[in-house]
Amino acid sequence: MRNCLRKCLTGGIVLSAMLYAGISFAADAQNGPTPYPKDDKDWPGKGVIRKFGWMDDNRKWFWTQREKEQGAVVFVGDSLTGGWKDIGKAFPGMKVANRGIGGDVSRGVLFRFQEDVLDLSPRAIVITVGTNDLTAAGKTDDYASNIADILAMVEKKNPDLPVVLCTTPPSANPKAPVKLSERQALNAGIVKAAEGRKNVAICDLYAVMANADGTPKGEYFGEDKLHMVKAGYDKWTETIKPVFEKLGIK
Known part of the structure; x- marks a missing residue:
């Protein structure tokens, strides 16, 4: 016993x-953040994959900010977002988190969307990605599929979570050429993605930053005719604020 x-x-x-x-x-x-897949077949989504060393560094930094940036309005995308260094000052009184990574594409945003964005329990999300899909000759149908997958993740997290989809602004960098017809098709896909979704709205950066011929308005971009200068970010702020008001983002 x-x-x-x-x-x-x-x-x-x-x-x-x-x-x-x-x-x-x-x-x-x-x-720390989940490492990027080594094998292309292990990536979610479709189309172009771009992976650079600094992306790991960016994501490790994002990880260290997870706690203090809970409940923020999260801006996610490529270098256009990542380069907005004083983004917090543009929206006084609003908690903002910047999750932009230079060189990123829609498939990359899809891969990191859970950890870099949704895990912050965001108040709202602003998505600006697509230029690098275009410069890498990605298919617009693949891009549209990735955006649809991202929106499906948002809906699963919270069907009422406000999302702003920004059209890709114009560019004219000879080292990163983009056909006007391809940009127009991609932006049309962005607008279509918002249709029928009460929590999703469009911030049309292309409309306010492009000349009639599709070239970028010089005052908004640097010498590379690709990345924005302060006036460009000021215009972005001016353009998105009414969209925030429409969605009740404060």
């Missing part, structure tokens, strides 16, 4: 220790 009791007690202690260790391991298992 004593041996039986001793064995039962010992077994219970061992089991409890194993369970505790398992719980602790699970809690401590992830202390």
Whole structure:
């Protein structure tokens, strides 16, 4: 009887220790962002994949900011977003998180969307990506599919979560050429993605930053005719604020 009791007690202690260790391991298992897939077939979505070393560094930094940026309005995208260094000053009184990464494409945003955006329990989301899909000769149908997948993730998280989709602004960099017809098709797909969704609205950056022939208005862009200068970000702010008001984003 004593041996039986001793064995039962010992077994219970061992089991409890194993369970505790398992719980602790699970809690401590992830202390950084999920690494980018090494094999193309392991990426979610369709189309172009772009991966550069600084992307890992960016995501590791984002991870360190997760706690203090809970409940923010999250801007996510490529270098147009990432380069908005004083984004917080553009929206005084609003908690804002910048999740832009230079060189990113729609498939990259789809991959990191859960950890970099949704895990922040955002108040709202602003998505601006697509220029690099175009410069890498990505198919607009693949882009549209990736945006649809991103919006499906939002709907699963919270069907009422406000989302702003920004059209891709014009560019004219000879090292990163884009056919006007392709940009127009991609932007048309962005507008279509918002149709029938009460929580999704369009911020039409292309309309306010392009000349009649589709070239970029010089005052908004740097010498590379690709990245924005302060006047460009000021115009972006001016253009998106009425959209925020429409969606009740404060």
